[in-house]
Amino acid sequence: MLSKSNLQSLLFLAVAVGITLLFLTGQVGGVLSGAGLPAYKADLFAFLAIVSVAVVSLAFGGNKTMIMIGGTVTAFIVLTAFQDSMVRYMTLGAIFFAIGAYGMVASRNAVRMLMSIELMINAANINFVTFSRAVDPEHLGGQLFAIFVLTVAAAEAAVGLAIVLAIYRNMATVDMEKFNLLKW
């Protein structure tokens, strides 16, 4: 059976998808121009609507993960539907970067923090390859830079995980909240 929080988040998903469909069919722009507001900023208004609905349903106790995933996907579609192809790819990169930054700040397990850093490095790689395709398609400078980033990321993963193992051997935990060796 559906619990109350699942029902809440399903309701949010329905509202968010409804706003997205209204935006894609051009209704939001029509309403804005009727109210005397600039219609070319319709995507920002739809984005703000989705964010405020998400905040309200979080305040009423919906399932947090479902609301965040649904809000991010619909906001991504709203923000990129009428943009250039290049802006689309780079917005996806920005979303990965933001998710990685969130995980890096909020996660308690040190290994999960390293995974979030890998996510952020991949977001940067998406941007490099996008620039390589759109701006520099003959010399492929962005792809070459992405190859070097891949190399550095491999080195970073090896050293970072070795450091985590050394910490685990000394302190018998990988909880970030318990690493206060530099505090005095």
Added chain:
Amino acid sequence: MEGFPQLTTWAQANVEQAVFYLLAVIAIPLAYGVVCDRNIIRSGFLLIGVFSTIAGLFILLSAQFLALAQIMIYGVGITLVVVIALMLTNPKAEKESMPALSIHKGPAIFVACFLFMCVYLALRSAENWPVKTDVAALSAAENLSRIGQSLLTNYSFHFEFASILLLAALIGAVMLAKAEPAVHDLNELSANEDKLKSSERADDVVKV
């Protein structure tokens, strides 16, 4: 219901965009799973899915070599190292004692939203990108040979430096992860050995 035929005709007209949105809709929940999943081994395996969808994005951007390198290095190599590290650090005990995310959730969400909005608004308001839409993408073989030639001519210094970096990282990782007993452990070890020897001697005395 009449929206679906429109959607299919749109998808047939813009195959690249349709595949892009499909990959994005798969990748965003997987990335959330990596960050928020309570079972950390599962989030380690979800990382493979994220890297594979990013490899799909690279193929859409006609970077075929980089897509395969992404699957080989990230999807297999780095994820394997991460999962082995997870198994070595005993995540079962950690899982019971703590939630996946810490108490600093509010500031973290604020920082993430702020970062995203900064980058997005900069992208959106920037006009006049020097985009060369008229130039067709290189074919796969051409792409590979161009990358190889560049690595050994224009970027040869960086290439050699990357090999030195990898060697240093390898040695450093082995040194850091080597199970070397600390000094106080050594002292305890020798003390235990002394005790053992003395107790053996006592046993010998008893036998005699």
